[in-house]
Amino acid sequence: MTDVIDLEECGEEFRRDPHPLYARLREHGPVHRVRLPASDGHYDTWLVVGYDEARAALADPRLAKDGSRIGVTFLDEEMIGRHLLVTDPPQHTRLRGLITRAFTMRRVEELRPRIERITDDLLDVMMPHGSADLVESLAYPLPITVICELLGVPELDRTEFRKLSTEVVAPTSAESGYDAFVRLAEYLTELIRDKRRAGHSGDLLSDLIRTTAEDGDRLSPGELRGMAFLLLIAGHETTVNLITNAVHALLTHPEQLAALRADMTLLDGAVEEALRYEGPVENATFRFAAEPLEIAGTSIASGDAVMIGLTAADRDAGRFPDPDRFDIRRDTRGHLAFGHGIHYCLGAPLARLEARTALRALLDRAPALTLDGPPGEWLPGTLIRGVRSLRVRW
Template sequence: MGTERGPRALSGVTGGRVVIDLGEYGARFAEDPHPVYAELRALGPVHRVRLPPPDAAHETWLVVGYEEARAALADHRLAKNPDTAGFVFYGEGLIGRHMLFADPPQHTRLRTLIAGEFTGRRVAALRPRIQEITDELLDAMLPRGHADLVESFAYPLPLTVICELLGVPEPDRAAFRALSTETVAPTSAESEHKAFVQLADYLGELIEDKRCAGPTGDLLSGLIRTTAEDGDRLSPGELRGMAFLLLVAGHETTVNLISGAVRALLSHPGQLAAVRADMTLLDGVVEETLRHDGPVENATFRYAAEPLDIGGTAIAPGEEVMIGLSAADRDAVRYPEPDRFDLRRETRGHLAFGHGIHYCLGAPLARLEAQVALRSLLERCPDLALDGPPSGWLPGMLMRGVRRMPVRW
């Protein structure tokens, strides 16, 4: 990539490699990173970047092309276990090993054990309860005539669902929400570490309480007691890690999927009218939201276990690679007119839930919650509209969403 064609945030050369400082784009990168990703894609599918705050000064390879991202997500040479490259992730040491930081055969073992409890049948059986929670939230929200959609609806729905599924007591959920948000969209390194410490302590106590209480029918109780055919079981650290992954990934992503879909529809009146006239289009709304501005902006780090080439870029052993899910899903090579939100678009193959062995286990639950939430909201709020600009874009490059979204009806 030549400096004469580089983006404004080109920061020069480090160790003989051009590095793009994403932090120099400022707040506009957090609010809308897609123009920056488009600039990068025009120059090539892979770039060396310096991350924005709160991860400033951290350098990594960033994959922004669709074909390159899809291939990288399934490439066994890109390991998820930080130990492969000599990295230490303190969150894992506190919480415990889970699937996002594991490779085969450990990943295969963990996924097999949890898949036996987190089944499609269990997810499908949640629909009546998801509808009930949705109706209760709307009953409380609608008489007011206006609300913060995130605070009143998009956040409490998936939080309640996943906490009930795992058996988290109701009094603990407000504190859990604050801690989980800090782990996926940290405001500082210090607050992130503190959140991991507190979550680790809480989950350890919750697991021990459930172990002593005996079977209760919730998912976490089932995971404590699940045993493979060969007698294998999850260790205490693995249980804590799995509980963390399910609780955090099970609601943070869905919050942003629901609010992102509403934000997209309210910004596209013609498409909103089409959905109101034909609710069978809701599946298209969910899938196009996932593609167009999905809740997970970038996959968690991978580490080169051996030398490899991604899109013509040589990656050395031990180097970190970040795969841009949002960037890849706006690649015009795969999706014509990628910046246009089109609920009738053919979205097959989008990478919002990943690809390969790390494809999101909770994708069916996220889709189900979004479909129920959107249908109920649109049916009961015929005059739904934005009541000001969405604000509080989540920091960092993992999650994509807002903390506040004022609406009226």
């Protein structure tokens, strides 16, 4: 292996299927120096591809999410505001405590009837056509509707918001990604201003504006914007690709699809295996070495960027035997698709609920569901794992 592996030089095949490269890297060790593709800014970073090392790194307090600990600030963070993915304790503990006061498990469970209704309504429109793009017809509109209703985003804004959010998580260029951040920051500032003027309306964003800790602590305007950004982006982009990737995996493994149709008690296992096999987040967002450290004998200098490969770790044969086999009966406990440690995904219960609801309803109403051609273009960059379109017929 070369000192720095340039992922841009790995070509389009890496974008379509990064797993063979990650497997080759693991053969030579769990940690490597890589240069990210141009769409990710061509940054050099350490990439952790081994399961044990990734799990440990996700919970290692020496790997900071807050770049200011090493003297680094990012323009997008200054524009959007502080949120859970760019903070460490004690600030992270404070922010997570405030948001969990409003975004509770009970609140997620209360969404179940509405999620089922939205899913049925989308399928009512989709089914008479006999074929459709699953992304446009179900995988995208379900989670975007749920999260926008939850947060109180006006329906008229959702199409534009989708364009901006996709550009943020999978930028087609550094310039377009930056522009999307600017426009999103402006939009969220205005949305929060409107919520303050309107008074309490029962949505999550209104609750976050008013939520107060026992000591009187509240989210600042910048923190509100940052948390709204995180909830809106993470609350639908990942779920779009979880649903799409799960359907794609099932349709390309007909024996697994048949097993699920024969026994729908396997549904939870199918969702968890989809998360492990082709999770919607390829790599966790950057961490930075707050002090010199070693990962599996590799020296990481203070200030170095570290990227933890969630997709790579979940295909590590040392943790999941025969990892390239899609098996809905597999024991998937411990997979890292939602992360690990204090940064474990706050929205995991909502994502799981939406994916289970969508899969159950789709398979029930489309008994002859099959692919209608190859999947569309895989999203650029190394953050989100998913395709822009997936044609299906029934």
